[in-house]
Amino acid sequence: MAKKAEEPSLEQSLKRLEEISTLLDRGELSIDEQLKIYEEGMVLSQQCREYLEQAELKVRRLSGEDNESE
């Protein structure tokens, strides 16, 4: 279940989205840089949305060894 390093977790993606939002808002970047992170923001938000919408509950079952309830 450990997430691979190359695939950012939802947590990281959300954090990055927030960063992008703040960076853009501050307006200190050149327009080129702004466009680049704008693009990144659009891709990220789309990915996060799909991830959330497609998520399904997975339950791992830890065996109770000798005593399973009937």
Next chain:
Amino acid sequence: MANLRDAANVDICHMTETPVTVSELTYAIKGLLEEGIGDVMVSGEISNFKHHSSGHRYFTLKDADAQIGAVMWRSRTLTFRPEDGMRVVVRGKLSVYAIQGKYQIDCSAMRPEGLGDLHMAFERLKEALRARGYFDESRKRPLPRRPRSVGIVTSATGAALQDMLSTINTRFPLLDVVFRPTLVQGDGASEDIAKAIRDLDRAGLDVIIIGRGGGSMEDLWCFNTEVVADAIFTSNTPIISAVGHETDFTISDFVADRRAETPTAAAVIVTPITSHDLLLAIEEMRLEIVRTISLRVMDLLEFANGFVDGRAARRITERVLLRQQRIDELTTRFTRSILHRLAITTQRVDHIVALNTSLHPLAPLKKGYAVVERNGHVLTGTDRLSKGDIVRLRRLTEVSTVVIQNTDPASTPKEHHG
């Protein structure tokens, strides 16, 4: 009334020539029973239990050979949930309900038979554990603000598990759920629960829920034991105890870091932020980003208007303004259905941004390039300058007036060096 009360004294066992009325006879019986028997303590099995909407409870107490009606008024408190077939001990008064010619027990108290000992044991253990500091608020750990993983200790077959899983699935299916099935009543259940808590504690989860659905005090008893209390107390993982209904309290509720009224309530506690919340947040950030970038484009266009032919720029500005208005509209309604339309709008804004960045003169100015004007006209790359010409040098932050001293052909003819 006096004559009726006197009727109790009438020697009704002997036939006389004068008939008595039904009331007289009934009140005679009432007197005999209520005064002759009065206060009683009776053990028996409940049948036909009815909790009337008025709050009063009506039932029958019976054993193998006989039965008697019983009533317990709303004002009398009950510490458990009576059910048909349950063996109980009631205290009360024998009374006669004249209107129906029935005698019944007017119960003032009722407890499950044999549970007197359990209640005692419960109170004793509770006090002992309290004295040992098991219930101290100071040792209760706060639950994680947003758990990523949860362990569940309950029966594999109970409704509690299904309730919890479906609640989690609806609210936040990304939660990592580890289920450890256990017995939740009967012999060995306490030990099984304690072991399950220790197993899950080792799994390094964010929080553990232990629980089961409602039942009698005996059914819930395995959550009232010292071995379970110890397992909760020594667990490194915060524990939520969710046993039975709102009205049920168990020892595990007191020791646990948090008590949930029901298993479903526990599932809500471990999913404080739902997928829906996150989707809204993402949408808000996304719109914020789109708004910022389009505002930035408008700034650039406004700036550019000072330099290039106004008409073309104005046309573009109008288009951007239209998009901007559209985005404003969308911002006010965060609904799913707008997302697709938004994606298209975003693409268009994106396109316009790309188009205008290549046109507008700000970017070169920022890098240090300058615009050269002579007599109010911007010079193109092929315009010639000669000695003595007076030009205006427009840079990002200032405009200077310059007199040309000397002009040589450049090696790269397309570039003007400021």
